Amino acid sequence: MEVLNVDTCIFCEIITGRLPGSFVYRDQTCAAFMDLQPVNPGHLLVIPNQHSASLAEMDLDTGAHIFKVAQELAAAVRKSGLRCEGLNLFLADGELAGQEVFHVHLHVLPRFGGDGFGFRFGPGYPVVREREVLDRDAGLIRAVLKNQ
Numbered sequence: 001m002e003v004l005n006v007d008t009c010i011f012c013e014i015i016t017g018r019l020p021g022s023f024v025y026r027d028q029t030c031a032a033f034m035d036l037q038p039v040n041p042g043h044l045l046v047i048p049n050q051h052s053a054s055l056a057e058m059d060l061d062t063g064a065h066i067f068k069v070a071q072e073l074a075a076a077v078r079k080s081g082l083r084c085e086g087l088n089l090f091l092a093d094g095e096l097a098g099q100e101v102f103h104v105h106l107h108v109l110p111r112f113g114g115d116g117f118g119f120r121f122g123p124g125y126p127v128v129r130e131r132e133v134l135d136r137d138a139g140l141i142r143a144v145l146k147n148q
């Protein structure tokens with residue numbers, strides 16, 4: 001795993017100071033800064049200091065730490081005076097999931113009524129799955145967990 005990828009990764013450039021960032025938090029494992037194109041004011045990104053393109057590349061302890069920091073930041077955003085009536089923690093893993101910068105980042109996204117942001121369901125949703133199908137799919141995932 002690469003520690004830093006400063007020639008191709010904008011987040012590594014921010015971490016190293018080659019590009020500016022408006023940081024709210026830094027420690028040995030991760031950093032948090034303002035999203036340059038915020039969905040709403042106060043939109044933060046929490047990223048590992050060590051370059052990881054995807055969840056699969058990032059170790060579990062780092063992931064746990066990033067979530068813990070995001071939870072603390074969410075509480076801070078709510079108390080900051082910025083408009084925040086709700087909040088999303090959002091992580092896109094892979095291009096089809098909406099990931100645009102391939103350095104893992106957890107969004108801390110303040111929300112308020114009428115902000116215009118939202119998730120869109122596909123056509124045909126909701127589909128209530130039969131228990132048999134849910135149990136089969138759960139079995140597929142359990143089988144992988146057993147072998148990890």
Ligand SMILES: [Zn+2]
Nearest residue numbers: 009012051103
């Ligand atoms: Zn990076």
